[in-house]
Amino acid sequence: MSTNQRRVADLLFAAQIALTIWFCSGQFWHMYQNGTQNIHMAMFLCVEIFVSVNLALAIQAHWAKPSRVTRQAVIVYSTWVVLWGAVLAQTLYRGTPWDTADAITLGLVATGAMVILLIARMYHTGIRSPLIRGYLSLAFKAVPQLSQAYKIVAMGGAPGLGWVMVLGGHATIMTRFGQLFFSFRESKSERNRIGLLVSEAGNELSWIIVTICWLVY
Numbered sequence: 001m002s003t004n005q006r007r008v009a010d011l012l013f014a015a016q017i018a019l020t021i022w023f024c025s026g027q028f029w030h031m032y033q034n035g036t037q038n039i040h041m042a043m044f045l046c047v048e049i050f051v052s053v054n055l056a057l058a059i060q061a062h063w064a065k066p067s068r069v070t071r072q073a074v075i076v077y078s079t080w081v082v083l084w085g086a087v088l089a090q091t092l093y094r095g096t097p098w099d100t101a102d103a104i105t106l107g108l109v110a111t112g113a114m115v116i117l118l119i120a121r122m123y124h125t126g127i128r129s130p131l132i133r134g135y136l137s138l139a140f141k142a143v144p145q146l147s148q149a150y151k152i153v154a155m156g157g158a159p160g161l162g163w164v165m166v167l168g169g170h171a172t173i174m175t176r177f178g179q180l181f182f183s184f185r186e187s188k189s190e191r192n193r194i195g196l197l198v199s200e201a202g203n204e205l206s207w208i209i210v211t212i213c214w215l216v217y
Contacts, residue, residue: 005182006068012179013072017079019172024083026164028090036094042102043148044088046109046140051080053137054199057130061183061192069183073196076176105144112139134195141199142206149206152213166211173204 031039055077062070113136120132127133152158177200184193 009069009072009179009182012175012182013069013076016076016172016175016179019168019175020076020079020083023168023172024080024087028083028087031087031090031094036091036096039091039096040102040105041091041096041098042105042109043144044084044091046105046144048081048084048088050137050141050199050203051077051084053133053140054196055081057133057137057192057196057199060130061190061196064190064192065187067183067186069179069186070193072179073176073183076179105147108147109140109143112143130191130195131198132195134198137195137199138202141203145203145206145210149210149213152210152217157217158214161214166214169207170204170211173200173207176200177204 055074058070058073058077062074116132116135116139117127120126120129125132127136148158152161177197180193180196180200184190184197187193
């Protein structure tokens with residue numbers, strides 16, 4: 001990696017840490033002040049699983065071929081696991097109810113995960129494959145977001161979804177994706193890095209669909 005590329009990667013890393021703290025602390029404080037009414041527990045749980053699986057992939061990528069950017073990826077996903085875990089813990093502490101929408105969301109995610117595992121079995125691979133874990137991580141993020149897009153269309157809008165959440169989502173995803181791209185360029189054959197790219201690319205694509213639905217409806 002050249003000096004200029006390393007500087008860009010470092011800037012993306014700094015931006016990710018700042019955005020993660022801003023996003024998670026903002027959500028935590030909002031719920032602290034306003035309660036957890038209308039919070040979908042399944043969505044919050046799926047985000048925590050998503051970042052946890054990606055943290056495992058980032059750690060394995062660093063073990064396989066350590067570098068500055070793989071170490072930064074581990075730090076970023078660790079920050080997400082801890083801070084979003086605090087957000088999730090607050091929803092549990094406040095006794096946020098589990099409703100039908102949560103059950104449907106988890107049912108859809110489970111269905112997507114089973115389809116991925118069945119396809120993996122057809123190709124004689126399994127959950128130990130970094131690519132399969134990348135697709136499974138994607139299922140835990142993309143499926144709930146696509147469900148959200150459908151809900152926006154069905155209900156004719158989403159008053160609770162504002163510009164900060166929409167743009168903040170794109171900013172946090174794209175800064176992570178940008179740094180993971182530098183990591184991929186360092187070692188294009190390293191499968192943990194590919195799994196992470198697949199996961200975050202699908203994450204951004206599904207959030208673009210949510211954004212389009214939000215803008216149109």
